[in-house]
Amino acid sequence: xxxxxxxxxxxxxxxxxxxxxxxxxxxxxxxxxxxxxxxxxxxxxxxxxxxxxxxxxxxxxxxxxxxxxxxxxxxxxxxxxxxxxxxxxxxxxxxxxxxxxxxxxxxxxxxxxxxxxxxxxxxxxxxxxxxxxxxxxxxxxxxxxxxxxxxxxxxxxxxxxxxxxxxxxxxxxxxxxxxxxxxxxxxxxxxxxxxxxxxxxxxxxxxxx
Numbered sequence: 001x002x003x004x005x006x007x008x009x010x011x012x013x014x015x016x017x018x019x020x021x022x023x024x025x026x027x028x029x030x031x032x033x034x035x036x037x038x039x040x041x042x043x044x045x046x047x048x049x050x051x052x053x054x055x056x057x058x059x060x061x062x063x064x065x066x067x068x069x070x071x072x073x074x075x076x077x078x079x080x081x082x083x084x085x086x087x088x089x090x091x092x093x094x095x096x097x098x099x100x101x102x103x104x105x106x107x108x109x110x111x112x113x114x115x116x117x118x119x120x121x122x123x124x125x126x127x128x129x130x131x132x133x134x135x136x137x138x139x140x141x142x143x144x145x146x147x148x149x150x151x152x153x154x155x156x157x158x159x160x161x162x163x164x165x166x167x168x169x170x171x172x173x174x175x176x177x178x179x180x181x182x183x184x185x186x187x188x189x190x191x192x193x194x195x196x197x198x199x200x201x202x203x204x205x206x207x208x209x
Contacts, residue, residue, distance in 0.1 A: 019209040024069050027057035028076035035081055035097075045180045046162040055101045055132075056192045059125060060200065062109030064207035070105025074098050092147040096139055104132040104189060125196065129189025136185045137177045145173060 034054035040047035054077060062070025078094040078101075081087075087094060108128030112121055149156055156173060163176040170176045200207075 016209060020065050020069060023065060023207055024061060024072050024076070027061045028073045028080065031055075031057040031073055031077035032080040032084075035077060044166070045184050046159075046166070048162070049181065049184065051184075051188060051191075053188075053192055053195060054097075055104055055189070056195050058101050058105040059108055059128070059192055059196045060203065060207065062105040062128075063112055063121060063196070063200065064204075066113065067106045067109025070109045071102040074101030074105060077101075089148065090151055092144055092151070096144045099139060100132050100136055100185065103135050104128040104192075107131045122193075122197070125193040126190075129186055129193060132189050133182050133186035137174075137182055140177050140181060141173060 031054045034052060034056065037054075038050040038052035040050050055074070057077075058070045058073045060070075061073045075098055078098045082091065082094055105128065108121075108124040111124035111127055114120065145156070145159060148154065148159070160171065160173060160176055163170040163180060167179065170179055
């Protein structure tokens with residue numbers, strides 16, 4: 001039988017910290033790579049909004065290590081992106097990506113800590129995806145799109161026109177974000193949730209010390 005005091009020795013705590021740092025760094029690197037595997041779905045949303053699954057490693061970290069580690073993966077992947085790939089949005093796109101990923105991971109990880117069961121993991125991850133989608137609306141409305149107007153010298157009417165090419169009734173930025181971006185972001189989250197449930201168990205020996 002393993003005694004609790006043995007698990008709390010300085011050597012054991014050091015190994016635990018090392019493991020957490022290693023897994024967080026590994027998942028951050030994977031998330032960084034996944035950021036490049038993005039693709040547009042022009043029939044559903046303007047092509048400048050792209051689909052990717054780079055939030056998947058954040059969800060894995062949130063479940064395996066805790067919500068803070070999930071948010072750390074979201075931060076580190078965007079810092080890596082800025083350092084290696086640079087930015088075309090003065091960091092606004094990376095800030096948005098980090099904020100939404102952190103909301104996803106913190107929500108899912110925090111709820112999962114309450115009761116670590118498969119059903120709770122599903123509830124937690126779906127809640128994280130839903131909150132991420134909701135937060136995307138004010139974040140895009142007040143920060144991201146106004147910043148893009150300034151950075152790219154593109155009138156807001158032109159941006160809205162890209163949405164209207166798909167749905168003519170989308171005649172305001174708020175309508176565009178609610179009709180298109182909110183469900184699109186939620187669907188991205190659902191894909192991450194599905195992939196997480198598929199690969200979490202096979203990866204458990206690597207994620208857990």
